[in-house]
Amino acid sequence: MTLNVTDLSIARGGLPVLEGLSFQLMPGRALILRGPNGIGKTTLLRTIAGLQPPLSGQIDGAEDQIAYAAHSDGLKPALTVTENLTFWARVFGSASITPALEAFDLTALQDRPAGALSAGQKRRLGLSRMLVTGRPIWVMDEPTVSLDTRSVTMFADAVRAHLGQGGSALIATHIDLGLDEAEVLDAGAFKARLPALDDFDEGFL
Numbered sequence: 001m002t003l004n005v006t007d008l009s010i011a012r013g014g015l016p017v018l019e020g021l022s023f024q025l026m027p028g029r030a031l032i033l034r035g036p037n038g039i040g041k042t043t044l045l046r047t048i049a050g051l052q053p054p055l056s057g058q059i060d061g062a063e064d065q066i067a068y069a070a071h072s073d074g075l076k077p078a079l080t081v082t083e084n085l086t087f088w089a090r091v092f093g094s095a096s097i098t099p100a101l102e103a104f105d106l107t108a109l110q111d112r113p114a115g116a117l118s119a120g121q122k123r124r125l126g127l128s129r130m131l132v133t134g135r136p137i138w139v140m141d142e143p144t145v146s147l148d149t150r151s152v153t154m155f156a157d158a159v160r161a162h163l164g165q166g167g168s169a170l171i172a173t174h175i176d177l178g179l180d181e182a183e184v185l186d187a188g189a190f191k192a193r194l195p196a197l198d199d200f201d202e203g204f205l
């Protein structure tokens with residue numbers, strides 16, 4: 001499934017942040033979203049994931065295809081690692097959580113409540129959820145926060161394997177994931193122009 005974004009404009013808190021943004025994400029491809037703090041990367045990912053409507057423009061190919069990993073890990077702290085993954089596997093109808101446990105080195109932690117994991121372990125559990133969704137388009141917001149070097153490599157390997165199986169990934173990150181094949185989308189190039197102050201004043205006069 002190809003994700004097609006056409007002439008998209010988005011807002012946060014009632015203010016336009018990005019406008020005129022178009023791109024295509026094809027199966028087997030990764031797109032790295034870059035741009036300075038506050039430019040609108042999270043807002044873009046939330047919009048593509050269907051959590052908020054765009055101001056204008058088209059998002060095609062996203063419906064029921066996207067697995068979204070937000071800033072927050074979204075874990076249930078009282079449930080164990082296995083129970084958290086099993087919950088998501090049932091939501092998405094996946095048969096097995098074993099590949100997710102193995103890909104993110106969680107097997108030895110499987111009986112520990114998520115609330116008792118370290119920050120990096122929580123992040124690994126949150127990311128491993130992407131595998132049990134079975135969804136082809138991974139949309140991820142700063143996925144490597146709290147991860148050590150080895151875990152970043154683990155994550156990049158999981159993304160590479162996903163691309164190899166015909167999946168795709170849109171990832172907002174400030175670090176180099178070592179995904180040589182990935183393209184880069186600079187959100188800064190699509191910064192929305194705020195209305196000129198003169199125009200604003202004229203509205204009152």
Ligand SMILES: Nc1ncnc2c1ncn2[C@@H]1O[C@H](COP(=O)(O)OP(=O)(O)OP(=O)(O)O)[C@@H](O)[C@H]1O
Binds near residue numbers: 012036037041042044
């Ligand atoms: N809940 C909110 N209400 C109003 N404005 C918000 C809200 N969340 C974020 N913003 C503003 O929207 C703009 C875009 O924020 P966004 O989180 O999308 O940026 P970002 O590129 O992801 O930043 P970062 O790299 O710091 O995570 C920023 O100016 C931010 O201050």
